Amino acid sequence: MAELKVTLVKSTIGCLKDQQATVAALGLHRPNQTVIKPDNACIRGMIFKVKHLVKVEEI
Numbered sequence: 239m240a241e242l243k244v245t246l247v248k249s250t251i252g253c254l255k256d257q258q259a260t261v262a263a264l265g266l267h268r269p270n271q272t273v274i275k276p277d278n279a280c281i282r283g284m285i286f287k288v289k290h291l292v293k294v295e296e297i
Contacts, residue, residue, distance in 0.1 A: 240277040243295040244285065245270065253291070260287050 246266040250258045264284055265273045275281045277296070285294055 241297050242275050242277050242281065242285070243272060243297050244275055245272045245293045245295075246291060247293050248291045250291065253288075257288050257291070260284050261291060264288075264292075266292070 244264055244266065246261060246269050249269055250261050253261075264275065264281075274297070285292060
């Protein structure tokens with residue numbers, strides 16, 4: 239199964255509360271932190287919501 243490498247590139251300070259919660263649900267807490275997530279519809283939807291804050295790579 240494919241996986242996604244998600245990196246937080248911008249701070250969530252000043253973002254909407256639901257966007258901050260989405261970033262936290264992805265497991266990201268500080269800028270430049272990277273997590274590996276499975277490539278599924280749920281994770282893709284979360285990434286789409288905060289696409290302006292994260293960088294995504296397929297691995």
